[in-house]
Amino acid sequence: MTDFHYMADPSGVATLIWDQPDTAMNVLTFEALDALSTHLERALADDAIKGIIVTSAKKDFAGGMDLRVLGALRASSGAEPAKGIFEGLMKMHGVLRRLERAGADPKTGKGGKPVAWASPGTAAGIGLEIALACHRRFVADAPRARLGLPEIKVGLFPGAGGTMRVSRMLGLMASAPILLEGKMMKPAEALDFGLIDEVSEPEALLETARAWVLSAKPDELIKPWDRKGWKMPGGAPYTAPGFPTFVGAAAMVHGRTQGVYPAARALLSAIYEGALVPFDTALRIEARHFTAVMLNPSSEAMIRSLFLSKQALEKGALRPEGVADRKVSRLGVIGAGMMGAGIAQVAAAAGIDVVLLDRDGQAAEAGRAGIAKRLGASVERGRLAPEARDAALARITAGADMGLLAGADLVIEAVFEDPGVKAPVISAAEALLGAEATFATNTSTLPVSGLARASARPENFIGIHFFSPVDRMMLVEIIRGKETGDAAVARALDFVRQIGKTPIVVNDARFFYANRCIIPYINEGVSLVAEGVSPALVEHAATGMGMPLGPLQLVDETSIDLAARIARATSAAGEGHAPGAADAVIFTLEGEGRLGRKAKAGFYAYDDAGKRTGLWPGLAGHWPPAPEQPGVEEVRQRLILIQVLEALRALEEGVLTDVRAGDVGAILGWGFMPWSGGPFSWVDMTGPGRVLELAEDLAARCGPRFAPPELLREMAASNRRFYPGSGQRAAA
């Protein structure tokens, strides 16, 4: 029981100090909960103790629940997982409820001891849920402190009373950003929301809390929901103000999530049902919904990919062993266009000195000016301190003189996508670099091993593929060329970690991994239109299954001319590509100058300001919708399978070497149905036998692009899973 320490002072205040051994950040385990409970009972039983402070010895209060514990809870509950999870949750409710009552008589609410929460910094998830059970919440005004309940982002919802307490404190509408969006807030913002009571100078935190504990009035120790006649702020479901709020919220949540995220729906149901009953019953309701979410294969898959696998990749799961860590202190970026400037921006923001080069000084300066503009916009939105912007800009030297690259540890080229332009850039830059420096290309379509021919040291040559917009897209694909050495892979991974993004490592093959799967998704959507399927059906089928963009909107965003160029290049490369119906559609739109969003015309129509106004009615003239339309499930199966089969082929061919990278890369790279945990998790969840059946059926009806890879046949035959022990329950 070393997670919490107990300290009583002569004034009669007991301080429960959370200090989990061997970690920088506290995360809750059941052992820690037991320790908290034991110390709490001790403080409540001791007449000399007048009140309690709950705090942390670390610079933050807590990062949340150890999600591995949740997984273990489920796994260890044997034949009755629901019972095990439910009881685990009720135990947590019991401890926090005891903290909240703090010894008061449940009938009169009298006789409790004051409990203050004093956080030196960040409190996320269960960390904040503990706080919500305390009577008064103090947070130090630490610049990096963030408060919030981010559970929804990994397919859960706050299940330690946070859902019930926040919705009862703030009402449904005001709690939406906290519960439904998982918004993390600075202390001042949390104060505005009413989540905490005081922001204090860091040095004065404990003293302020102690002063409150010693002077707290009995009335301050009773939570609003434990008072007679409590009414939900903003109205309970069956009141005049509450009714439209609840109906509207249900519609809004469904609109945003398309009903594919079990946690969002369960969260809303829990709030709705909980609002109708006394608090202790509401906590049981919360626990029941949380249990159901935990047992949903989607939440298991989301936790695995979006939390466990993502974190493992960020910590270097794919990093070659035996290569020492090397930080990049000076980065060269060649090409100050959209991608180059984006890369320079994120690197400078992470504290790296950057040389940003282009063909002439003017172009390089224009790149730097773009960075200044974007950082300025972040300052205006309150996301970045003005000093941080100034410091980042001061780290960027823009110019046209290759000589500036001297001393760089890493150079990334982002010049035009043309081997004839890239090759001389590669050899000129390399000539100026030290023997240890790494050269990377940001190419998205050219084989890295081919470009490496221009390099005198191909072992130090690698692909570091960013996605657009660089500052927002979290995935970086690291591409190992045929001759790329381990040291270059390690350096690229260390750099990606430095800039706070998530890396996957893939082997060199046409379009690497993400684009390899996105292109067939777009082509399948376009082919459906060519076959006479209504474009609206295609788009809705895609977004309704949880893709962020339908294939037609996606190709408008990335541009029709790019799609046309890729189609031509793919044809020229041979590789068995038969120009299909999709290519013809793309070439037609290209020929009409409907180049997508940038031209304010594409599959969609746009107004003068460039805002989409709807699908372009002219599509029906070119590709008239057939009188008989397929069912939405048929369209969905085509759109899912075309991506999943490509991901399986990438694994089978050794482009991917790790399914975690395939799942995380798919979600972060192109938004593959996050509720599924990624294409490999989706196969596990659906069952390889069923996936094989779907693929064979589609291959027979639509063509060999759906032909199942051998890997799928083998998995179906042996009923094997990518993540052994998971996904055995059928998908909902």
Ligand code: NAD
């Ligand atoms: P861009 O046209 O916006 O920028 C290219 C820049 O390179 C221009 O500023 C140009 O002046 C400069 N340049 C050209 N030749 C040069 C030379 N010899 N020396 C120095 N500078 C030179 O292009 P972009 O969209 O930023 O793409 C750049 C690279 O990134 C390409 O390889 C592209 O495939 C890749 N990429 C693009 C995306 C995307 O979404 N646009 C995504 C991933 C990767």
